[in-house]
Amino acid sequence: DQQVKQNSPSLSVQEGRISILNCDYTNSMFDYFLWYKKYPAEGPTFLISISSIKDKNEDGRFTVFLNKSAKHLSLHIVPSQPGDSAVYFCAASASGSARQLTFGSGTQLTVLP
Amino acid sequence: ETGVTQTPRHLVMGMTNKKSLKCEQHLGHNAMYWYKQSAKKPLELMFVYSLEERVENNSVPSRFSPECPNSSHLFLHLHTLQPEDSALYLCASSQEVGTEAFFGQGTRLTVV
Numbered sequence: 001d002q003q004v005k006q007n008s009p010s011l012s013v014q015e016g017r018i019s020i021l022n023c024d025y026t027n028s029m030f031d032y033f034l035w036y037k038k039y040p041a042e043g044p045t046f047l048i049s050i051s052s053i054k055d056k057n058e059d060g061r062f063t064v065f066l067n068k069s070a071k072h073l074s075l076h077i078v079p080s081q082p083g084d085s086a087v088y089f090c091a092a093s094a095s096g097s098a099r100q101l102t103f104g105s106g107t108q109l110t111v112l113p
Numbered sequence: 114e115t116g117v118t119q120t121p122r123h124l125v126m127g128m129t130n131k132k133s134l135k136c137e138q139h140l141g142h143n144a145m146y147w148y149k150q151s152a153k154k155p156l157e158l159m160f161v162y163s164l165e166e167r168v169e170n171n172s173v174p175s176r177f178s179p180e181c182p183n184s185s186h187l188f189l190h191l192h193t194l195q196p197e198d199s200a201l202y203l204c205a206s207s208q209e210v211g212t213e214a215f216f217g218q219g220t221r222l223t224v225v
Contacts, residue, residue, distance in 0.1 A: 036216075041219075043119075043204075043219050044216045089155075089156065101158070102155075102158075103155045105154060106155070
């Protein structure tokens with residue numbers, strides 16, 4: 001049973017518009033969430049993270065929103081650029097002596113010029 | 114030079130072969146990981162090492178054998194693999210277990 005779910009395998013957005021990538025989780029013990037970006041033939045690259053004590057974290061064009069009651073987080077990219085085209089993975093972890101990252105299955109974002 | 118380096122980048126091996134994947138991190142991190150990525154599936158955590166000690170083994174078949182001789186190096190020894198083991202194997206490191214992980218470029222493994 002997947003504890004971190006990305007229900008949209010793909011998303012296409014026009015350049016300059018907003019991209020919204022969604023992620024849902026089921027484990028209420030998760031308290032730290034991350035987004036990674038992955039280009040073909042490369043490993044995932046860390047983008048942005050958020051702790052459960054916050055509901056928003058912003059870094060340049062990237063903003064992550066966390067809705068704990070809905071167990072939902074989203075990544076907003078604005079404005080979207082063609083170079084943002086990649087697979088985006090959501091990941092989550094829980095406090096504890098063996099905190100590990102649990103990944104979603106990814107969403108392929110395509111930004112159209 | 115990237116922070117986490119994996120070799121080889123591509124590997125084709127027969128089911129009776131023995132091979133090893135190598136990972137090296139230059140970031141001074143204390144934790145290292147092996148992940149498996151199969152097509153259209155989430156990244157699967159295989160092994161976690163913290164300060165050269167294995168802290169997690171997620172029910173991985175014994176045909177995969179990790180080795181962490183020091184905090185900068187991690188190996189994955191492979192023997193008698195199956196075709197369904199073909200996947201992208203990713204190494205990662207982080208300052209401590211559970212903090213932001215930095216990934217290598219992965220080894221694309223094909224078992225024939």
